[in-house]
Amino acid sequence: MGFIRKFESWGNTHHPKILDIIRMLLGVFLVAKGYAFLKHFPFLRDLIIENKIISPSPEIVTFLLYYVSYIHMVGGLLIFFGLTTRLAALFQLPIVFGAVFFVNILSPFMNSELWLSILVLALLVLFVVIGSGPLSLDKILTGDKRRQQTRRS
Helix, strand or coil: CHHHHHHHHHHHHCCCCHHHHHHHHHHHHHHHHHHHHHHCHHHHHHHHHHHCCCCCCHHHHHHHHHHHHHHHHHHHHHHHHCCCHHHHHHHHHHHHHHHHHHHHCCCHHHHHHHHHHHHHHHHHHHHHHHCCCCCCHHHHHHHHHHHHHHHHC
C-alpha cells in the first residue's frame, strides 16, 4: 500500500498543467472513437469476422465490440473530466494494446492508424503514472476533503 501512495504522490507533484489539456483531448478522442465504433458496428463486426482478425464466434466478436465501444466512451469521459483518471486509463490499456499489436500491426489494411494507436497507448501509460492533474474533478473533490479535514482539526 505504501508503494501505491508514493506512486500517486510522485505523479501528483510532477504534472504540468499543459498535460491536463492533453488529457482532455485524449478523453474527447476516446469518446469519439467509441461512438464511431458504435456507429459503424455492423461493418466492423463483418470486417473482423471476414478477415479473421480474431477467430471466435460472431457472438464473442459482438460482445467485444460493444465492450470496446462503451469502455472507450465511459473511460474517455472519465479521463476528460479527470475523475479516476488512473483507473479509466488502466481499463483502456488492454484495448489500445490490442489495437496496436493485434489489429494495426497484423492487419496491413488497417495500418493507417498504427501511429495514432501508439500515441494513444503512450498517453494512457503516462496518465496511469501521473494521474489527473490540477485541472480535474479528482483535484477538486480531494481538495474539498482536505480543507474539511483541516477545519475539523
